[in-house]
Amino acid sequence: MRAADDGRGDIALAWFRAAVVYLLIAVALGVTMGARSDFAMRSVHSHLNLLGWVSLALMGLIYQQLPQLGARPLAKWQFRLHNCGLAGMAAGLAAKAHGLSSGDQLVGVGSIVLAVAVLIFALNILPARLPGD
Numbered sequence: 001m002r003a004a005d006d007g008r009g010d011i012a013l014a015w016f017r018a019a020v021v022y023l024l025i026a027v028a029l030g031v032t033m034g035a036r037s038d039f040a041m042r043s044v045h046s047h048l049n050l051l052g053w054v055s056l057a058l059m060g061l062i063y064q065q066l067p068q069l070g071a072r073p074l075a076k077w078q079f080r081l082h083n084c085g086l087a088g089m090a091a092g093l094a095a096k097a098h099g100l101s102s103g104d105q106l107v108g109v110g111s112i113v114l115a116v117a118v119l120i121f122a123l124n125i126l127p128a129r130l131p132g133d
C-alpha cells in the first residue's frame, strides 16, 4: 500500500470492478438491441445497468466513505449474494425473453437472493454509529 493510500481504495475496488464488468455487458446488450431493433432483452439490460453498474458503484462509493463498514464480513457476504442473485435474475430474465418458462423460477430465486443482499446492506449501514455520533 502506498504511503498516501489509507486503504479505502482497496475496500471499494472489488465493487468498482464488478460494476464496470456489468456496464460492459449491459452496454453491449443495449447496442445489440438497438442494432437489431429487438428489445426483448430490455429488462436484462436495464437490471444489469441499474443493479449491476449503478448500485454496485454506489455501494462501493459508500463503503469507500465508510471503510469501517466496508471491511466487515457483512459487506463481503452482501457482495457475494448481490452478484449471485443478479446473475441468476439476469439469466432468468434472459430465458423468459426467449420464451423459456423455466426462467420464472430463476428470476424468483435470483430476486430473493438479491433482496437478501440489499437487506444485509441496510443492516450494515442503518444501525452503524460513527465516532462523534
Ligand code: HEM
Pocket: 026, 027, 029, 030, 031, 033, 034, 039, 042, 045, 046, 049, 050, 053, 054
Ligand atoms: C451505449 C449505451 C446504451 C445503449 C446503446 C442502450 C440501449 C437501450 C435500448 C435499445 C433500450 C430499449 C429501448 C426500448 O425498449 O424501446 C434501452 C432501455 C433501457 N436502458 Fe439502455 N442503453 C445504454 C446504456 C444504458 C445505461 C448506462 C443505463 C442505466 C444506467 C440504461 C438504462 C436503461 C433502462 C432503465 C432501460 C429501460 C427503459 C424502459 O423500459 O422504458 N441504459 N437501452
Ligand code: HEM
Pocket: 042, 043, 044, 046, 047, 050, 051, 055, 111, 112, 114, 115
Ligand atoms: C431485487 C430487486 C429487483 C427486482 C426483483 C426487480 C424486478 C423487476 C421486474 C420483474 C420488472 C419487470 C420486467 C419486465 O417487464 O420484463 C422490473 C422493471 C424495472 N425495474 Fe426492477 N427489479 C429490482 C430492482 C430494481 C432497481 C434497484 C431498479 C433501479 C435502480 C429497478 C429498475 C427497474 C426499471 C427501470 C424497470 C422498467 C424497465 C424494464 O422493463 O426493465 N429495478 N423490475
